[in-house]
Amino acid sequence: MLDFSNITKKYTNNNIENLVLSNASIRISNSEINLITGNSGVGKSTLLNIMGCLIKPDKGKVSMHGVSHDLSNDNLSKFRIQLFSYLFQDFNLLPEFNVYENLMIPSYINKLNLKKTKLNIDKYMKYVDLDHLKLAYPSTLSHGEKQRVAMLRSLLGGKKIILADEPTGNLDEINTKLLLELIVNINKELGYTFVITSHDTSFKNISNNIFKIYNKKIDKIK
Numbered sequence: 001m002l003d004f005s006n007i008t009k010k011y012t013n014n015n016i017e018n019l020v021l022s023n024a025s026i027r028i029s030n031s032e033i034n035l036i037t038g039n040s041g042v043g044k045s046t047l048l049n050i051m052g053c054l055i056k057p058d059k060g061k062v063s064m065h066g067v068s069h070d071l072s073n074d075n076l077s078k079f080r081i082q083l084f085s086y087l088f089q090d091f092n093l094l095p096e097f098n099v100y101e102n103l104m105i106p107s108y109i110n111k112l113n114l115k116k117t118k119l120n121i122d123k124y125m126k127y128v129d130l131d132h133l134k135l136a137y138p139s140t141l142s143h144g145e146k147q148r149v150a151m152l153r154s155l156l157g158g159k160k161i162i163l164a165d166e167p168t169g170n171l172d173e174i175n176t177k178l179l180l181e182l183i184v185n186i187n188k189e190l191g192y193t194f195v196i197t198s199h200d201t202s203f204k205n206i207s208n209n210i211f212k213i214y215n216k217k218i219d220k221i222k
């Protein structure tokens with residue numbers, strides 16, 4: 001269980017203050033698919049970045065399994081390293097490296113067990129039907145294939161919470177359907193928790209919980 005309580009975030013640009021979230025709270029349950037909706041510009045990506053400890057809120061606290069933590073820089077760094085993987089709309093694959101190398105890079109950075117990572121790459125590439133593309137470069141992949149590589153990368157760190165920001169934004173209808181099926185399978189078979197921001201209404205059909213950002217607050221609508 002992951003609770004973010006009384007989160008407030010504002011930005012200041014040219015001395016003009018923009019309050020994005022005001023005392024907003026959200027609870028994420030383990031091993032469930034959670035969807036965050038709302039109009040463009042209401043703060044969906046900001047909320048996801050706060051939850052993933054990529055940016056710091058102006059106010060608020062987080063509670064994990066009933067234990068409260070302040071959102072100090074040290075705690076943000078610890079949570080980011082230990083808890084979260086990320087799935088982005090733009091895939092963020094490095095073009096100069098092939099698929100296998102792209103998948104290995106996070107393990108080098110995080111000093112993970114490389115032998116275990118290699119075994120997991122082989123296992124998960126078959127799981128997402130990409131084992132024939134291990135040596136392919138990102139420029140040769142379709143958008144759907146790139147997003148599956150990005151999904152696979154998010155599985156390799158052993159972190160059970162995947163934060164996905166508009167993951168179908170660059171996908172056509174067929175690849176969107178394939179990604180949704182993959183998310184459901186990963187959730188049910190491997191127990192991963194998903195927190196997804198999206199305008200795509202098809203996510204509503206697979207989500208256990210649906211939240212809407214409105215008027216700088218977060219409402220649970222399912």
